[in-house]
Amino acid sequence: MGAARILSVSLSEQGGRWFASFTCEAQRVDAAPPRAAAVGVDVGVKLLAVLSTGEMVPNPKHLSRYARRQARLQAELSRRRGPRKGCAPSKRGQTTKGRLARTHTKVANARSNGLHRLTTRLAKTHTVVVVEDLNVAGMTAAAPRGRKAGLNRAVLDAAPGELRRQLAYKTAWYSSKLVVADRWYSSSKTGSRCQTVKAKLSLAERVYRCGQCGLVIDRDLNAARNLASLAEAVCTGTASGAGTSWDTIPANAHGEERSMASARCSSTNCEDSSGQPGQTATAAEQSTAA
Secondary structure: OOOEEEEEEEEEEEOOEEEEEEEEEEOOOOOOOOOEOOEEEEEOOOEEEEEOOOOEEEOOOHHHHOHHHHHHHHHHHHHOOOOEOOEOOOHHHHHHHHHHHHHHHHHHHHHHHHHHHHHHHHHHHEOEEEEEOOOHHHHOOOOHHHOOHHHHHHHHHHOHHHHHHHHHHHHHHOOOEEEEEOOOOOOOOEOOOOOOEOOOOOOOOOEEEOOOOOOEEEHHHHHHHHHHHHHHHHHOOOOOOOOOOOEEEOOOOOOOOEEEOOOOEEEEEEEOOOOOEOOOEEEEOOOOOO
């Protein structure tokens, strides 16, 4: 372990606890490259993640574990005297508010811990990690009369965006690569054996059945295998429609540069092992969404 120089420190309070965050300057030794092959990661709600290796990571559903306690504390807080003009909040109200905040902090910490364990293991043990560019904002959009409220909470509790964010910098730390498949890539509708694309595949169909080759496989596992095969094609430059020249456009909110070889191709982000976003490879655009 080498020495590090502390540049700054900031204090923050969350859920009744105080934290000191240090900004340090340190010499980082590059980790040895992972030896395992590429892995596709299909993120979901019923299962937190399904890997192309066949491993199925269960979803702990941290928010559901504390839902009843949070509802009880919220109802209790609504009966307390809250802060209003000319009137200070009651002591019991402040106590209940603090208890409610601590339950939210517990949920957030448990969720973060589980995602860190998963993303660190993936970045350390695989050369390439492939995920989908999910439209989380669209998936959690409000529906009339709150018909999607439960599903929206479940998607946000799984935190697919946070999983991708952690993989983005951890793959750079551990000398692996991150490939982000375009959101229009039909990973679920495409058969992983014969690459036949189905015209329709409802969310209720949890088993993929291919009428062309007779493949019967779990829907999420099929999608993860398609993502893994996409990684090999993209990183070797053999993906259909991949170009040799790249026109870089401004980086997005995650700090990842986007490139586009042609209007006919959809982009797949690929970061190099130096920690900086590398060139973006392309895969053939699919006409239907996953």
